[in-house]
Amino acid sequence: MRKKLYYMGSGFFFILGIVLSNTYRPYIYENHIFDFHLADTIGNLVAVPSLSLLLLAMRKYESLSKAILYSIFVFTLYEIIPFGTFDFYDLIATYISGLLTYLIFLLFKRVNKR
Structure with a gap:
């Protein structure tokens, strides 16, 4: 049951990122609104919980804290290694x-626990 919830949570964050990138980001850009770079960073904001939950669902890590650290490491490397800007x-x-x-x-x- 927990594995299914992790897959659903991962999918939720993945879809949320796609929806926000295709709705919120264009709206902010078209209307020249300064949103403290939130529109620019939507992908990174949803990527960490999405990958962390996916790793838990696939049983790659037993604890969410390790999965989160791995996700942060992966996306930091992705940003540092020159794939883009x-x-x-x-x-x-x-x-x-x-x-x-x-x-x-x-x-x-x-x-x-309560």
Whole structure:
């Protein structure tokens, strides 16, 4: 049952990234709204929870914290290795996303203990 939830959560974040990249980002760009680079970093913000949950579903890691660290490492390498243009804001978004994912994980863990 838990494995299915991890797959669903991973898919949710993946689809959320696609939807926001195709709706929110064009809206922000067309209307020249400054959103503190949120539109530019949508992919990185949803990538960490999506990959972390996918790794848990595939049983590559037993703990979410290790999966989050691996995800942050992968997306940091992707940003540093010259596949495209280096974007400092994407790197920051990756770390913020990892931190938020971990904090939400701790919150759910604490709620489940009650």
